[in-house]
Amino acid sequence: MIAASAPVKEQKNYLNAENGLKSWLLTQDHKRIAILYLLSVTVFFIVGGLFAALIRLELTTPAGDMLDSNTYNKVFTAHGVVMIFFFLIPSIPAILGNFLLPLMIGAKDLAFPRINLLSWYVYMLGGTLGVIVLATGGVDTGWTFYTPLSTTYSNGYVVLTAMAAFVAGFSSILTGLNFIVTVHRMRAPGLTWFRLPLFVWAHYATSVIMILGTPVIAVTLFMLMLERGLHIGFFDPAYGGDPVLFQHLFWFYSHPAVYIMILPSMGVISEVMSTFCTKKPFGYTFIAFSSVAIAVFGFLVWGHHLFVSSQSAYAGMVFSILTYIVAIPSAIKVFNWAATMYKGQVRLTAPMLYAIGFIGLFTVGGLTGLFLAAMGLDVHVTDTYFVVAHFHYVMVGGAIMGYMAGIHYWWPKITGRMYNQLWAKVSCCLVFIGFNLTFFPQFVLGYMGMPRRYHVYPAEFQVLNVLSSGGAAILGLGYLIPAVYFLWSLKYGAPAGDNPWGATTLEWQTSSPPPTTNFEVTPVVTTEVYDYTNAEVPHIV
């Protein structure tokens, strides 16, 4: 597909090994499956982004003058469902994780290539159900599906939406299972656990959450469908149920799900920081174990979503202190990343700028999480725009910045081409500025008391909402520019070479794009991870 510019017989790689639609739809190559995910996840990102644009447009004025209330509610529900279940959760693991995990451990593929392909089809099935919901009228429950609104009072397609998330969940479970087995069984000779790149550690921890947490949301959504469809009482007091039970079950998955979104990003940042500081990440073992600690403690904090939901004050105390404890591993990572730059050889490439942006925004997102963990303060700020701002700093400022850093970092490996560094840096700056302008005012709005999911709001909140909408426009532009230079690079980009950044991990030891079997010869690892002693460090600025 990119052979035009290379008159000499081009080396066979995973992209040109076979041709035709069938060779893609029936592929068992983890790299091709990653590309399938890349395309479909990008479509959902665009869809979710368009819904975000509608929300920000509506909120430029206090009155509900562009959309009616019912439509507005459907729009923010669609934004949440699409972004969380169909973009954020699969983004890094299913695209970058799928592509890189076998390469990083010197394997030919994942342990179960057919299950890997199945996971994509399951994801697409869930996505199709979601699209059917959107096309036939939508749903207005919010992505949280709180009962009894969702089971009794909402008149949207609740069961179908829940089914879409339910089905997509199985795709996560299959991916997680595949990663865990692969990391255990398929590491190259000499690649001990403490020689694994931190990206692999992060994905291992993420996979544990995926396989332990996702079944719980599946069961919860199934109970929701039973109550809605057959009036079997679990949650609605009218049927003898308890609405708060739903919140416990929902957040038992959905809080750890936040770590499904952020841990892979942290893995990306560790790789990018190491490569562009030309140095082993400071505190490698601390970063590795902090991923595991986040995965474990992440399961014990769900009740911090219920401080005002009539939960016992003593239960609340336990959830509050555990929430502070789960914040510590994240702080450790941030300090270690900063320390990695110390006495390094820092190259401010586009991926590095995205990584630095990640650290800045994630730091704010993480610190504001501490506000919400403080019970007495949470009573005031929960369910307000403060929460909206906080989780966007973590999920957009954190997870998506990390995703962008990763795409920019591994694009040369995935496509074999370089993109324009200058444009990439410009778009990174636009994203950083636009993001802060969009979401920082929302902290102020939230503390002033503007509740989330408000279609119409009092006039004194308008100025900050207009700032936020203006920022969203810049942010949107910042996301649009990469689409242009990435597509451009496919045809006109300079050939990347095997290791354009001077990185040390195994995926850079093979050709770009890699051959179908990943390595001509199975690599044997004899050195420590991130050993730059004999590395060539190209000067890319």
Next chain:
Amino acid sequence: MQAKSFQLFPEAASSIAGQVDALYAFMVLISAFFSLIIAFLIIFFAIKYRHRPGIKPTFKPADDHSIGGMVLEIVWTAIPLAISMVMFVWGVSIYFTESRPPADSMEIYVTGKQWMWKVQHMEGAREINELHIPINRNIKLTMTSEDVLHDFFIPAFRTKADVLPGKYTTEWFRPTQTGAFHIFCAEYCGTKHSGMIGTVYVMNEADYTVWLAAGSGEGSMAEQGQSLFNQLGCGNCHYSNVNNGIGRGPNLNGLYGSKVDLKDGTSVKADESYIRESVLNPQAKIVAGFDDYMPTFKGQISDEGMLKLIAYVKSLGLTYGAPNTATPGTVSTSATAPTAGRPAAKAATSVSATPVAGNK
């Protein structure tokens, strides 16, 4: 005040607001401090250690495992942990103040429904989407929902609580400033969620008394509860007059707030939720010494009516052992009042004159 067109910080109009704002200010300062340190280090290192072609890295991987590296890791684990424990304790202490209404609180009942707030004052005044309260008094709201989850949020008071169907939650505050402040529903509740708003009017004591007197035409909540009590025939079994001794149902005098021993050997505190459950789902908890023959009143009493009944039962508690204004003696004049003994089956049918759905 609501009229301002632009502001960056909410008014602080309750006794708790200052405490919440103080913790907030502390956390903003801590966050700003750490954010600036991280930002400074990253920018400083990025410049100072920028890559220069031809120079080999000077920092060897092994250095990470040095004593110095270990000390750093311990320091930046311990310091954030210690600071976060301060936040934890501080947050908990405010929460315990917020979640425990003082004993002398004035009680007001709130019922949420899609998409309005209905407020009942003990003295009988009722209002919709408005709440009139006196300044400098502890106010306790007892709240329930007729349909989905709601949340009663007053930003100027820095407090909120979810409002749930099928049970009661409470919220309290002491307003410290007169004026009008927003009430928002903070838990997403469907189409007109953002229209489920109202205004709380904090008045000085004199104005409040005038306002309250104007709105109490139907009698106090307890009086209204008593007529409902009679209408439903509750007194046929629950002799609430101490002089009438024991009926087929437990005596209700002094019930509210007391410890009730149950047939299964456990005991329960008689709060609003217990009284509600005993009326709507009487089989759930049988009082020791009594049989399970009370029918459910599910479907016959609205949520607001239930609050009136509870107010009545509470009023009985307040005057235990003394002649009370509720004159429970009226119940014994009821035509269907059985004679002595406990003819269970017969009594049950006589009480449920209207069709009643069976318990689930």
